[in-house]
Amino acid sequence: MFSIEFSLPTKIVFERGSLSKIHEHIDNLGTKALILMTRGGSMIKYGYYSTLRIELEKAGIKYCPYNDISSNPRSDEVERAVQYAEKNGCDLFIGLGGGSAIDSAKAVAATLASGGRLIDYLRGRKEFSESYPIVAIPTTHGTGSEVNKYAVITDIERKAKVSVVSKLIYPKIAILDPETTLTLPPTLSAATAFDALSHALESYVSRRTNRLARIFAAEAIKNIVANIRVVVKRGINIQARTKLLWASMMAGLAIDQSRTTLCHAMEHPISAHYENIHHGVGLAAILPAWLKYTLDAALEDFVEIAEILGLKVTTMPQKYIAMSVYGFIVKLRNDVGLNIRLRNFGITEKDIEKFVNDVFDYMRPLVFNNPKVPTKEEVKKLYLESL
Numbered sequence: 001m002f003s004i005e006f007s008l009p010t011k012i013v014f015e016r017g018s019l020s021k022i023h024e025h026i027d028n029l030g031t032k033a034l035i036l037m038t039r040g041g042s043m044i045k046y047g048y049y050s051t052l053r054i055e056l057e058k059a060g061i062k063y064c065p066y067n068d069i070s071s072n073p074r075s076d077e078v079e080r081a082v083q084y085a086e087k088n089g090c091d092l093f094i095g096l097g098g099g100s101a102i103d104s105a106k107a108v109a110a111t112l113a114s115g116g117r118l119i120d121y122l123r124g125r126k127e128f129s130e131s132y133p134i135v136a137i138p139t140t141h142g143t144g145s146e147v148n149k150y151a152v153i154t155d156i157e158r159k160a161k162v163s164v165v166s167k168l169i170y171p172k173i174a175i176l177d178p179e180t181t182l183t184l185p186p187t188l189s190a191a192t193a194f195d196a197l198s199h200a201l202e203s204y205v206s207r208r209t210n211r212l213a214r215i216f217a218a219e220a221i222k223n224i225v226a227n228i229r230v231v232v233k234r235g236i237n238i239q240a241r242t243k244l245l246w247a248s249m250m251a252g253l254a255i256d257q258s259r260t261t262l263c264h265a266m267e268h269p270i271s272a273h274y275e276n277i278h279h280g281v282g283l284a285a286i287l288p289a290w291l292k293y294t295l296d297a298a299l300e301d302f303v304e305i306a307e308i309l310g311l312k313v314t315t316m317p318q319k320y321i322a323m324s325v326y327g328f329i330v331k332l333r334n335d336v337g338l339n340i341r342l343r344n345f346g347i348t349e350k351d352i353e354k355f356v357n358d359v360f361d362y363m364r365p366l367v368f369n370n371p372k373v374p375t376k377e378e379v380k381k382l383y384l385e386s387l
Contacts, residue, residue: 004210006257010136010147011173014246016238019051019137019177023058029133029172030092032062034085036105037097038069046183048139052096064088072161072275073104074154078118081108094135095171098192099143099152099279102136106151106169109134121164122155128166136171139180141244142192142280144199144252146174154272160362161272176249178242186232190336191280193228193244196220198283199251201291201329202260204305205298206369213257216250218308223247225309225332232336262374263290265366266382269358270342277345284338285345288330289385295322297372342387352383 013025033056035049043049049065056063066081085093085108095105110131111118120126136146145151151164184192200220203213223243230240267282295302302322306313309328313321333339356379359367367373374382 002211004212004257006212008147008253009170009172012147012176012249013173014176014249016178016242018175019048019180020055022052022055022175025173025175026056026059026061026092026135029135030061030090032064032088032090033092033094034081034088034090034105034108035063035065035094035096036069036081036101036108037065037067038071038100039067040071041067042183043096043139048096048180052094052137061092064090069100069104070275071098071100071278072154072271073100073152074156075118075122076156078104078107078111078153082111082118085112090132092133092135094137096137096139098138098140099145102138102143102145102171103151103153105134105136106131106145106171107153107164110166110169118153119155119157122153122162128164128168131168134169134171135173135175137175137177137180138245138248140184140188140192141181141241141248142195144196144248144250144255146171146176147249147252148256150255152268154275159272160358161268162362174249176245178238178245181241181245182236182238184231184235186235187337188278189231189235190228190338191278191284192248193224193231193280193336194284194287194333194338195280196244196248196251197224197228198263198287199255199260200224200247201305202263203251203254203258205294205301205371206258206261207371208369209258213254216254216257220247220251220254221305221308223250228332228336259369260366262294262367262370262379263287265359265363265370266290266355266379268363269355270347272358273351273354274345274347281338281340284333285340285342286382286386287333288326289382291326291329293374293378293382294371295319295326301371342383347387349384349387352380352387355383356380
């Protein structure tokens with residue numbers, strides 16, 4: 001628990017209104033920026049892209065936009081972005097939006113600098129050797145990608161949603177402006193917050209966890225459960241938004257230390273095969289089954305989580321205290337409109353076999369990071385339980 005290696009090369013700017021002060025922080029990072037956004041158009045609609053353009057002009061940095069990115073970014077989209085960046089002479093990469101935009105910026109920056117094709121890095125045939133500078137501007141409170149070394153991209157040929165892990169893709173600067181999260185609609189607010197909550201819960205109990213990861217995770221858990229209902233009911237509450245963005249960042253720091261576990265391992269194949277499913281919603285569908293399966297193997301950890309949640313269960317046996325965490329999370333999930341099952345997305349029992357195979361094909365590190373390591377048959381049962 002006290003074996004810790006911690007280095008964060010990312011400069012964190014966490015402040016209301018910081019989007020309008022970016023020019024103060026990006027001197028000497030590059031001469032021409034590629035601004036990566038998802039194709040939904042919300043960054044343009046709500047004026048965040050316009051504000052960023054003004055800030056880049058203040059800093060004397062040229063720019064060009066790239067918004068051909070899915071909400072679950074695909075390898076072909078990133079490859080096209082690499083070609084576009086090379087053609088336009090970009091040497092600075094800005095992810096503006098959710099984790100999809102930030103992860104894409106990481107992948108493009110490192111692929112272009114290291115040379116070759118992204119697919120070789122996704123499949124482990126090559127490792128990044130260098131990266132252009134990356135600036136992360138999260139406008140959702142979900143992934144924490146702005147402060148960690150992961151980028152999740154779907155290998156479309158294999159239908160595999162893969163995490164690239166490299167110390168070279170830490171952003172140089174993370175601009176966290178809570179005001180940019182005010183425009184998140186209720187469902188997306190709940191889904192992104194549940195993504196962060198899953199990060200925190202999984203990192204707290206993972207086999208690779210340590211005291212530092214648990215400090216970050218505990219801070220995330222406390223702030224998420226206290227504020228998620230607020231933003232779903234009243235999205236313009238800036239205090240609640242601020243605390244959720246803070247929590248998302250804390251959870252991102254937690255998984256940077258200890259990674260996630262079986263819950264994420266099971267979700268990635270789902271949103272790889274069903275690209276319209278938001279990662280946070282997919283996690284919400286799986287989380288109850290994962291909790292129930294994992295509780296017995298991490299009773300002391302879940303007792304600590306119960307204390308973090310403020311559950312008054314001190315006189316109960318550990319198993320019942322752990323189960324109270326399960327009950328709390330399931331109720332929270334229902335309260336914020338995420339009482340969802342996999343069948344609601346059109347998933348059927350026929351899909352389960354390929355999901356299980358994917359889990360044990362390319363998500364094995366997370367499977368074996370779970371407190372209780374499952375068999376294929378057990379993972380199948382967990383999918384069926386979530387169906």
